[in-house]
Amino acid sequence: AQTVTQSQPEMSVQEAETVTLSCTYDTSESDYYLFWYKQPPSRQMILVIRQEAYKQQNATENRFSVNFQKAAKSFSLKISDSQLGDAAMYFCAYRSDVSGANSKLTFGKGITLSVRP
Amino acid sequence: NAGVTQTPKFQVLKTGQSMTLQCAQDMNHEYMSWYRQDPGMGLRLIHYSVGAGITDQGEVPNGYNVSRSTTEDFPLRLLSAAPSQTSVYFCASSSYLNTEAFFGQGTRLTVV
Numbered sequence: 230a231q232t233v234t235q236s237q238p239e240m241s242v243q244e245a246e247t248v249t250l251s252c253t254y255d256t257s258e259s260d261y262y263l264f265w266y267k268q269p270p271s272r273q274m275i276l277v278i279r280q281e282a283y284k285q286q287n288a289t290e291n292r293f294s295v296n297f298q299k300a301a302k303s304f305s306l307k308i309s310d311s312q313l314g315d316a317a318m319y320f321c322a323y324r325s326d327v328s329g330a331n332s333k334l335t336f337g338k339g340i341t342l343s344v345r346p
Numbered sequence: 347n348a349g350v351t352q353t354p355k356f357q358v359l360k361t362g363q364s365m366t367l368q369c370a371q372d373m374n375h376e377y378m379s380w381y382r383q384d385p386g387m388g389l390r391l392i393h394y395s396v397g398a399g400i401t402d403q404g405e406v407p408n409g410y411n412v413s414r415s416t417t418e419d420f421p422l423r424l425l426s427a428a429p430s431q432t433s434v435y436f437c438a439s440s441s442y443l444n445t446e447a448f449f450g451q452g453t454r455l456t457v458v
Contacts, residue, residue, distance in 0.1 A: 274449035332377035
């Protein structure tokens with residue numbers, strides 16, 4: 230079974246600074262997807278960024294980028310130019326690429342990010 | 347598009363009561379899932395479905411039932427509520443064409 234580990238329960242960043250959230254995972258599969266989800270106080274789950282394991286290039290979405298190290302099974306999220314609206318809980322998640330696995334995400338425990346003005 | 351709609355948003359139950367959490371999606375997605383979120387535990391998969399008439403258990407299925415009679419709806423039934431089922435419940439859907447899962451707004455359930 231796959232596992233996802235987020236070892237830091239909380240982090241804090243100064244507005245406009247850069248912060249990196251860590252995530253490691255364990256799997257025996259070679260093809261899979263990794264995701265970062267944001268959950269603000271509204272409780273809504275918002276997809277921040279995704280990474281396909283077969284792609285060597287790290288995914289980027291505006292101020293959000295990942296450092297995907299497949300051999301090390303590491304998937305960290307970097308938030309540049311942090312904004313007050315980035316304050317939320319962030320979840321790292323894994324999904325297998327096998328048929329029918331679209332409905333099965335494995336989540337880490339999450340990290341609460343606070344942004345200091 | 348409404349996306350994924352969960353009802354109710356909040357619910358308080360007494361121990362032993364039964365209830366159904368509703369989930370509907372209007373995106374014609376094949377895959378639907380139920381997760382529960384507990385403090386310090388992340389989201390854990392309860393049950394999932396890969397299509398109408400097909401369901402399977404996830405990581406924490408005990409105390410819950412599901413059925414998928416239509417593509418659109420995937421209700422979660424609590425048979426006899428227990429305080430350990432106090433949690434926030436999320437329904438999600440996705441398509442085989444897309445890697446993204448779409449989540450409902452969640453249901454905060456308290457069992458007293």
